[in-house]
Amino acid sequence: MNVRRLIPAAALAGAVALGATALTACSDAGAASGSGSGGLDVTASFYPMQFLAERIGKDHVKVSTLTKPGVEPHDLDITPKQTAQLGEADVVLYLKGLQPAVDEAVAQSGVKNVVDAATLTELEAHAASGHDGHDHAAEGGAEAEGHGHDHGHDEGGKDPHVWLDPSKYAEIAKGVGASLEKADPDHAADYKKNTADLVAELGALDTEFKDGLKNTASRTFITTHSAFGYLAEHYGLDQEGIAGVDPESEPSPARMKELQAVARKDNVTTVFFETLASDKTATTLARDTGLKTDVLDPLEGISDTSQGDDYFEVMRSNLKNLQKALGAK
Numbered sequence: 001m002n003v004r005r006l007i008p009a010a011a012l013a014g015a016v017a018l019g020a021t022a023l024t025a026c027s028d029a030g031a032a033s034g035s036g037s038g039g040l041d042v043t044a045s046f047y048p049m050q051f052l053a054e055r056i057g058k059d060h061v062k063v064s065t066l067t068k069p070g071v072e073p074h075d076l077d078i079t080p081k082q083t084a085q086l087g088e089a090d091v092v093l094y095l096k097g098l099q100p101a102v103d104e105a106v107a108q109s110g111v112k113n114v115v116d117a118a119t120l121t122e123l124e125a126h127a128a129s130g131h132d133g134h135d136h137a138a139e140g141g142a143e144a145e146g147h148g149h150d151h152g153h154d155e156g157g158k159d160p161h162v163w164l165d166p167s168k169y170a171e172i173a174k175g176v177g178a179s180l181e182k183a184d185p186d187h188a189a190d191y192k193k194n195t196a197d198l199v200a201e202l203g204a205l206d207t208e209f210k211d212g213l214k215n216t217a218s219r220t221f222i223t224t225h226s227a228f229g230y231l232a233e234h235y236g237l238d239q240e241g242i243a244g245v246d247p248e249s250e251p252s253p254a255r256m257k258e259l260q261a262v263a264r265k266d267n268v269t270t271v272f273f274e275t276l277a278s279d280k281t282a283t284t285l286a287r288d289t290g291l292k293t294d295v296l297d298p299l300e301g302i303s304d305t306s307q308g309d310d311y312f313e314v315m316r317s318n319l320k321n322l323q324k325a326l327g328a329k
Helices: 009-023 047-060 080-086 100-109 136-145 166-183 185-212 229-234 253-265 280-289 311-326
Strands: 040-044 061-065 091-094 113-116 220-223 238-241 270-273 292-295
Touching (some): 047 061, 047 091, 091 100, 166 185, 220 311, 229 238, 270 280, 292 311
Parallel strands (some): 040 061, 091 113, 220 270, 270 292
C-alpha cells in the first residue's frame, strides 16, 4: 500500500492547530488577522510563516495569515474570494506540500512574489519510527487505509515540518529576508538586519536544545503527532509516532503492544500529545502502559492553550518537556 496516503496522528494534531487559522482568513480586504502597519502586504499561509514575516518585516510589512489560531491547517479550505484576495498580496509566504488548498490557491493567484519555504531548505523523508525506519502507518491496516491522504508528508513523501529544527528554520528565515529585500528594496537594510538578528536567536535556541538534550537517560519519545522527525534527527533522538490512525480513534492493539515493548526497552516515561488536538490516543496509551502524558507542540499555530506566546517560548517549553520525559542529567 502507499504509505504516503496514511495520516500520522501527530500530523492531524498539528493540522488542527493551524487549519483553524485558515478558515476565517480574509472576511474583508484587511481583516485577515493582520499585524504591522507597513506598506508591504504579506500573506502567510500559517503560523511559522507568519512569525518569520513579522519578525523580519516588522513595521515595514502588514502581515495577514490564512490559518487562524486554533484551526487545523492541513485541512484548510480556501474560498474563491480568498483566492482573489491572495492575488492582491505583495508577497505570499507558504510551505508547499503542507496545505493542498493553499498550494492550489497560490498557483491560481498570479502573485509575482511567491516564497515557497520548501525550496529554502532541504526537505527529508521521515518514517513514523526513528528506530528501524519501519513505517508503522502500514500496520494501521484497513483503518489506516480509510484516511485518504497523509497530513504529515507532501506528495513526494517528504516531511514538511522543517520549522521544528531551528537550524532549518534559520535557513528559511534567510530566504524570506532576501525575498522581502527584493520586494521592497527601499527597506533592504532593515530586512537584512532583522534577518541576521533572528538567525542569531535561532542559533542560540539550537545550542540550548543541543546542550539540554546531550545527556539523557532515554533517547526515545512517543508522540501522537509524528511531526518531530527533523527535531529528533538533529538532536540524536528517536521519534515513535502513533501513525496510521486519527487522533480521535484508538490505536490498534498491535501498535499498542509494540509501543509498550518500545517503552520498556527504551526507558520511555511519557506519551506526548498536543494542545490543539484531542489527547484521547495519548491518554489511552499512557493508561495501558503506565506512562505519563505531556505536551509536545508542533507549533503549527498559537492559541490560548499554547505553552507560550510565540515560536521561541513554545520551543523552549518543548525543550523543557523533552528534558523531563527523557531524564536529562
